[in-house]
Amino acid sequence: MFFIRLLLASAVTFCFTSFVFGATVLVDDEIRALRDIAKTLGKYWNFDEDPCSAPSVWARDPKNDAVNCNCNIPNTTGCHVVSIYLKEQSLPGTLPPELVNLPYLEHIDLTRNYLNGTIPPKWGSFTRLVDVSLLGNRLTGTIPKELGNISTLKNLTLEFNMLSGSLPKELGNLMNIERLHFTSNYFTGEVPETFAGLTTMKDL
Known part of the structure; x- marks a missing residue:
């Protein structure tokens, strides 16, 4: 009887240990990327807690101050960052090129901060990005082609910044775009003819 109890206790301990240490967490490469992103934005994140296992720390406000993960993306292991919402956080930094090191990122919302500098051309390498809002910052320079x-x-929302130059004709390649918001900047020149091919557009 004692042997059976000991065996049962050992099995329970093993299962508990396997659950704890086998818990799905954010992959190391994306943790490193978030550290770089935090420095560039001027954002404090508590890296003592795993971004995908501590929503009370990393997703305090789902649409305004949150890093959200998906741990069930087919053909991948671990968890991956799919959205970053940092609205009205008084961020003083610049836009991080390092965001492209989050390969499963779909949503970026940095609305109404104090971000300055330019939009990184490196962002053109995103492969899953659906939504970008940079409304109400201090961004300068041109929109990268x-x-x-x-x-x-x-969705590409760049309203209320200090962007300038002409609108790149390459934006006419955005085959799934539904919304382009460029109000209150310093753009010059004509709207590119390529925009006529944006058949999914709903709001310009």
Whole structure:
């Protein structure tokens, strides 16, 4: 009888240990990327807690101050960051090129901060990005033509910044775009003829 109890206790301990240490967490490469992103944005995140296992720390406000993960993406292991919402956080930094090191990122919302500098051309290498809002910051420079490479993009909101120059004709390659918001910047020139091919557009 004692042997049976000992065996049962050992089995329970093993299962508990396997659950704890086998818990699905954010992959190491994306943790490193978040550390770089935090420095560039001027954002404090508590890296003592796993971003995908501590929603009370990393997703305090689902649409305004949150890093959200998906742990069930087919043909992948571990968890991956799929959205970053940092609205009205008084962020003083610049836009991080390192965001492209989150390969499963779909949503970026940095609305109404104090971010300055330019939009990184490197963002054109996103392969799953659907939604970008940079409304109400202090961004300067031109819209990188490389953004036209993001075939998954549905929303690009750049209103109320200090962007300038002409609108790149390459944005006409955004085959899934539904919304382009560019109000209150310093753009010059004509709207590119390539925009006529944006058959999914609903709001310009």
